[in-house]
Amino acid sequence: MNKRQFLAGAAVLGASAAPAFGNQRVHDEASAASPVILTISGAIKRHNRGALDPAFDQLLAKHQVKFSQAYNVDLPLLASMPAVTIQPTTEYDARPHRLSGPLLTTLLEHVGAPGAGGTQILLHAVDGYAVMTTLDKVRAYRFVVATHMDGKPLPLGGMGPLWAAYDADHIPELSAKPLKERFELSPWGLYHVQVIAG
Ligand SMILES: Nc1nc2c(c(=O)[nH]1)N[C@H]1C(S)=C(S)[C@@H](COP(=O)(O)O)O[C@H]1N2
Numbered sequence: 001m002n003k004r005q006f007l008a009g010a011a012v013l014g015a016s017a018a019p020a021f022g023n024q025r026v027h028d029e030a031s032a033a034s035p036v037i038l039t040i041s042g043a044i045k046r047h048n049r050g051a052l053d054p055a056f057d058q059l060l061a062k063h064q065v066k067f068s069q070a071y072n073v074d075l076p077l078l079a080s081m082p083a084v085t086i087q088p089t090t091e092y093d094a095r096p097h098r099l100s101g102p103l104l105t106t107l108l109e110h111v112g113a114p115g116a117g118g119t120q121i122l123l124h125a126v127d128g129y130a131v132m133t134t135l136d137k138v139r140a141y142r143f144v145v146a147t148h149m150d151g152k153p154l155p156l157g158g159m160g161p162l163w164a165a166y167d168a169d170h171i172p173e174l175s176a177k178p179l180k181e182r183f184e185l186s187p188w189g190l191y192h193v194q195v196i197a198g
């Protein structure tokens with residue numbers, strides 16, 4: 001894919017800032033034992049943190065993310081959700097690898113995202129890579145928020161800690177394409193998901 005999408009993604013983020021929630025009070029979850037590894041913002045009903053803090057939400061702020069409330073996700077939360085395992089041929093070494101973690105739809109339901117198929121889902125990675133897709137596609141591709149590859153936790157600096165992935169070998173419209181063209185919608189280093197009502 002054209003990497004100018006990096007900038008396009010940033011523009012989308014800026015343009016679709018969450019509406020203000022007035023004085024509604026939101027309490028951060030106290031003294032969580034595990035670091036937040038994913039922030040979900042936008043059109044969701046559940047929140048466990050307040051507005052983006054430009055002082056200390058440095059990476060989000062650099063990527064022009066804006067929200068007045070959001071949902072913090074840590075590894076124990078992901079681990080508490082039913083895990084699925086897929087075994088796609090990855091484009092990096094052309095071999096099948098076992099990727100496991102909860103379905104993205106499970107996570108979206110947890111945070112009270114809309115169920116309409118046209119709901120837009122922006123997947124945003126630590127390197128600035130961002131792709132927009134729809135809930136219809138997230139369901140059809142059975143997107144997994146992978147935490148593990150071949151039984152090992154995905155490292156930050158590699159593909160992790162989270163990799164949005166799908167079993168391209170078993171999705172006809174993707175398996176028909178060359179390996180290098182199957183994974184545009186598959187950001188590694190996923191750290192922010194924005195939900196935009198369709
Ligand atoms: N975090 C992140 N994920 C990404 C990308 C990227 O640049 N950063 N590129 C996407 C695209 S367009 C493809 S085709 C595959 C492989 O991209 P790469 O060869 O640039 O790694 O990963 C996808 N996931």
Ligand SMILES: [Mo]
Nearest residue numbers: 001002180184
């Ligand atoms: Mo690509």
